[in-house]
Amino acid sequence: MIKYNPKKWFSLIFQFHRSDTFRILLPSMILIGLYTAGFTYLELEVVEWRDGATTTVHSLLGIVLGLVLVFRTNSAYDRWWEGRKLWGALINETRNMAMKIQAFLPEDDLHNRQFFSKYITNYVYAMKGHLRGKINLAELELMQELPLQELEKAKHVPNIIATAIYIKCNQLYRRQLISGDQFIILDKEVKALTDIVGACERIKNTPIPYSYSLFMKKFIFIYTMTMPLGFITSFQYWTIPVVMFVFYVLVSIELIAEEIEEPFGVDSNDLPMEEMALRIKHNVREILSNTHRSLVTGH
Template identity: 35%
Template sequence: MLRMLAGLPVLGRVWLYSLLVGAYSGLAVWKEHSPLRDRWDQPAQIHEVFGLILGLFLVFWTNRAYERWWEARTLWGQLVNTSRNQAVKLKNLLKLPASDLRQCESILIGFPYALKAHLREGCELKQVPGFADSADNPDHVPIYLVSLLYDRFRKWHQMELITGDELRILDLEATQLLEICGACERIRNTLIANSYRRFIQQLVILHLIALPWGLAQEFGDATVVIVTIAAYFMIGVTVIAHAIEEPFGRDEDDLDLNQLCDKIEGGVREIFARQMPLNSQSS
């Protein structure tokens, strides 16, 4: 249990803010011991109702923030699947020149790295593994890589290395690359509707400002403890929801994009490296 209480870095700031709110609530307690004690008293009840309704809206925000986070995770999981399937088909279903296979391997491995950089600080083609000595400098690297892939497809189709049906099989996966890219951009660029976030934050602040004056009369010195815990709860939910809303950063709750890139690279490399064990088995 102690380990559970130890908390995470992201929750450290929250404790700080909560203690500040707790200190502020000391004002309301002090008032109860001062000549002003009989003024401005309110029943605690109304704060409870307000707190509950606020809780409903915090759950609303939490749900929506979590859905975005999980959708982002699903998109990257889809990228893992797409890369593997595309690699299996290029290697095992088709009969392509070794040099072309190497290029496709570079594109499939480079794409997640390019997407990761694109979603964070922007991507230069030269930074993508396998493209360090490329002469091009495209604005949008993921689109560039997909263009390379389709250019390959056209060449093979023209040279009759692949049939129209095989082209369509390849197209199914290749199309998903830009769909995943666009969906990740959507999540990065559009937070939950601004008014809601601002509005909920306002209400949390108003609630924390008003709460001590409602509790002080009944709860006395315990007010400080209770307000601190309530502040920890409310600020904590707000801060976590805010952090979760942006899943592509480097915070502790963000997706582990580095590991996912490694995973895709490992899978694709293994597929391209394998020397058809089948030939011996099946012939």
Template identity: 30%
Template sequence: MIIRPRPHWIHLLFVRRGSLLPRILSQQIFVLLLSCAVVVVHGQLFHWKVTLTSAPFSLMGVALAIFLGFRINASYDRYWEARRLWGTVLIEGRNLARHALTLTGGGVDARPFVLGLIAFAMAMRNQFRGRPRQEGLEGLLPAETVARVQAARCAPALILLWLGQWLQGVREAGHLSPMLAQHMERSVDELSAALGGCERIANTPLPFTYTVILHRSSYLYCMMLPFGLVDTIGWMTPLVVGFVSYTFFALEALSDEIEEPFGTMPNDLALDAIVAGIEASLRELLGETPAPAPQPDAAFILN
């Protein structure tokens, strides 16, 4: 995801990076060329006049816009739910770190537990981004645990097991009351629920037929639209068709992009920044100086 300041409204008109224009540029060029060709031949196709008017396109456009709205809402629901689940990871991670640092008895070093919470967030990011399981975990977990994580199918769940075992050891040593241990276990359960929710989103895409219907409808509408406008607005047809097709193609591409919120496209979740924020927050609880926060990408305001 792009992290950058809000550009001026004039700059916003010409922004390319994150605008989806590079992704739909070839489709836009095709539709514009088709519109120009329809204007040149005055709506004739192999000496047959295509007698379309703007009336059916008004009705079709409304229906297609509603269909696009449903698709955008379905994709954005997945995107926003994923963001809420990562917010749960941050909140419960802070709670567990605070409890481990303040509620355990004297002589207990809670630093490995807090570092394990950071490792859990990194392992979640690695799993959903398809990165090596052990990436970034060195120095956060014991070496034998890192080796097990590297060979695990679900590395975050294995780290949760390690966190639970740490709590068990502290409780059995008498440094944590059973009531407080149970309370902290509920927070660990919340981390497990957040992991399961993200797995549900990642492993259950929207029905493919839904995407196919919307894709075909958008393209057929934009390809037939020049025939319905050429007799009414003449040489303005390519301009109007270009604007309408940009709207439909961009909305379709955006819904397809945010449907999988854990990807690396410009409009997906900024997982690296989220994990960096979690790490910084937990390291501050340990009294350490965190790494600088990611800064808005001001160098790409016009890109």
């Protein structure tokens, strides 16, 4: 995700990056310009058709196209923002879970604190990789409770890690290291993690309906390809840059919507999941550390 200062708007005008739509669309804009130039030359110099065209049809269709693009952009941004809220909830849930484990476990139980410190972090990194379609097992801190061979064969690694956390909580209850009420509290925290990954999967696995996406692309293509028919009489050879600019604006909106509607990828405008996962890792370790407990208890 690109970080920037929105108040420095003048410098942003001349800033280019790898996801900038102008750079991506430049080859297509050149083709559209060549097509429009050939069409304009044919009409003005060969056919000599200098009257009779009108921009009325394109003006009316432009209103409809604008409304459709607004809905398209809003629906894509809603998916991006929902993904951000879910990762914000993940940050809060992991903190809550770590704080409750720190309070519930006996003061000298360092092994179980270490387990939860590693496995809460493992869940977050596994969730990040799961949403991107490939999990980097090197990011996970494994213990004897969860061997690497089991994770390599798993199709849903976050579920495996959540199950290991559930088993550990149940063991703590059976050994009477935590009470029944505390076990129920931890059960809700683990359930919240599963609910979050499920909601993220809903966004990832439910794209914009195919018919709607196909209609948008066809509408934009037909609209821009027929623009010379309506604009040549009024703009003549100025029709070339006008059509190129309109094509750039319309297709850019569609490209931006396509990028942000899938917020869990690695594009420039996708969610900074690496940064948020690292923040969770530091927060959980700090909460479950002995230093943090000594500050609270005064020992």
